[in-house]
Amino acid sequence: MQIKVLGAAGEVTGSCYLVETSKARVLVEFGIHQGGAHTEAKNRRMPPIDPGTLDAAILTHAHLDHSGRLPLLPRHDFDAPIFATKATIELCGILLRDSAHIQESSAARANKYRAKRGRGPATPLYTTPDVERVLPMFREVPFDEFVEVAPGVRAKWVDAGHILGAASVMLQLEDKGERKTVVFSGDIGPKGAPLLRDPVTFDHADIVFLESTYGDRDHRPMDDSIAELARIMNQARTPKGKVLIPSFAVGRTQQLIYFIAGMQREGVVEDPKVYVDSPMATSATDLYRRHRELFDDDCWELINGGTPCLSFPGLRFTKSPQDSMALNPMGNGVTIISAAGMCTGGRILHHLRHGLGREETHVVFVGYQGDGTLGRRLVDGSRKVRVMGDDIRVKANIHTIGGFSAHAGQTELVEWLASMRDSGPRVYLTHGEDRQRRALTEKIDEVLMLKAQMPAWGDVVEV
Numbered sequence: 001m002q003i004k005v006l007g008a009a010g011e012v013t014g015s016c017y018l019v020e021t022s023k024a025r026v027l028v029e030f031g032i033h034q035g036g037a038h039t040e041a042k043n044r045r046m047p048p049i050d051p052g053t054l055d056a057a058i059l060t061h062a063h064l065d066h067s068g069r070l071p072l073l074p075r076h077d078f079d080a081p082i083f084a085t086k087a088t089i090e091l092c093g094i095l096l097r098d099s100a101h102i103q104e105s106s107a108a109r110a111n112k113y114r115a116k117r118g119r120g121p122a123t124p125l126y127t128t129p130d131v132e133r134v135l136p137m138f139r140e141v142p143f144d145e146f147v148e149v150a151p152g153v154r155a156k157w158v159d160a161g162h163i164l165g166a167a168s169v170m171l172q173l174e175d176k177g178e179r180k181t182v183v184f185s186g187d188i189g190p191k192g193a194p195l196l197r198d199p200v201t202f203d204h205a206d207i208v209f210l211e212s213t214y215g216d217r218d219h220r221p222m223d224d225s226i227a228e229l230a231r232i233m234n235q236a237r238t239p240k241g242k243v244l245i246p247s248f249a250v251g252r253t254q255q256l257i258y259f260i261a262g263m264q265r266e267g268v269v270e271d272p273k274v275y276v277d278s279p280m281a282t283s284a285t286d287l288y289r290r291h292r293e294l295f296d297d298d299c300w301e302l303i304n305g306g307t308p309c310l311s312f313p314g315l316r317f318t319k320s321p322q323d324s325m326a327l328n329p330m331g332n333g334v335t336i337i338s339a340a341g342m343c344t345g346g347r348i349l350h351h352l353r354h355g356l357g358r359e360e361t362h363v364v365f366v367g368y369q370g371d372g373t374l375g376r377r378l379v380d381g382s383r384k385v386r387v388m389g390d391d392i393r394v395k396a397n398i399h400t401i402g403g404f405s406a407h408a409g410q411t412e413l414v415e416w417l418a419s420m421r422d423s424g425p426r427v428y429l430t431h432g433e434d435r436q437r438r439a440l441t442e443k444i445d446e447v448l449m450l451k452a453q454m455p456a457w458g459d460v461v462e463v
């Protein structure tokens with residue numbers, strides 16, 4: 001039995017593992033590489049997984065860096081079930097369709113440029129029909145129960161507390177009379193985050209693949225971040241004052257709604273007026289509301305007391321682009337939560353074009369801003385930016401609130417691993433850059449006295 005590490009080795013995107021026994025071949029994750037052109041070029045190179053011979057694929061959660069290359073598989077003769085939790089499958093419907101749309105429109109944009117220079121057309125990485133081919137291949141699995149996914153391969157999904165439906169997965173492999181247990185952490189959420197239950201861990205494993213996105217640090221306490229957001233929302237209550245929050249549509253937007261609902265209940269912000277202005281965020285919020293069974297005890301306490309946790313009187317969801325444009329003249333501290341989270345597209349752009357030049361505007365960044373994005377330029381303090389073809393002198397107040405992560409910090413990662421320590425697992429750190437992996441390796445050695453490995457792309461782990 002062996003496992004090949006074919007992605008997210010020394011980087012945070014492109015997760016992919018191949019599990020092989022004498023009886024079965026199972027793909028675990030097939031995520032997209034995200035970043036600059038050099039990184040994204042890797043998406044075009046099919047790793048050595050021979051999709052036609054796979055017995056199954058397994059997915060921990062819907063984020064594209066875990067799921068985003070699945071639509072490529074049917075083109076390569078893949079014909080097997082993809083196992084995931086119900087909420088993950090539904091979120092994949094939203095995220096993969098959006099991803100195909102982005103691939104198609106960026107190829108179309110590139111082709112205008114290429115045609116002018118007499119170059120041949122660029123093709124999208126995949127298209128909407130590819131996504132529609134792969135979505136019916138998903139098979140729903142329950143949480144907390146073993147499911148046979150391939151001959152001699154049983155898998156169990158447990159809460160990871162990261163986004164709706166997200167799980168860590170334990171595999172029990174049986175081959176030639178041997179039995180081994182392998183754990184894939186997926187992405188682990190922070191403890192005490194709103195809405196979702198805290199991450200669940202396992203009590204034993206022979207091998208653990210552990211994410212290390214924030215392997216080098218702990219996050220600021222979330223309460224400080226909530227207080228800071230409330231302060232900004234109150235500060236913006238001037239006749240022309242407005243708060244713009246570029247936010248990831250899935251996960252972060254729902255957290256913000258939950259926090260602002262709390263501010264309203266506690267009177268910290270009086271009668272907040274909030275518009276969620278992103279079709280994808282609206283669909284994702286609907287999906288969260290339909291999966292209350294995944295909410296944590298705090299949420300259920302509210303629900304049982306007659307208070308919905310993803311709703312408050314001043315919350316609105318815009319529909320058409322006209323509704324979105326109608327928000328432009330509003331003031332009095334109106335808050336607009338819109339995508340894309342890094343300002344790389346979406347309706348947030350027209351809000352920024354309208355608001356960045358005004359000193360009454362507050363732009364609040366609540367998530368990671370990748371290199372080269374408009375979001376990063378604003379966070380880094382650029383006073384002149386180009387938005388939708390217009391050059392704008394930035395007069396708005398730019399705020400960065402760092403405590404809303406969907407990932408566990410270093411201490412929590414070590415704690416998550418600690419419960420498996422006594423079974424003496426071999427630990428492999430993935431889904432993190434080398435600086436983060438190194439720091440986590442040292443911490444794991446210091447606290448748990450386990451020697452964690454940092455696999456490279458293509459490394460084979462003998463089980």
Ligand SMILES: [Zn+2]
Pocket residue numbers: 061063162187
């Ligand atoms: Zn994730």
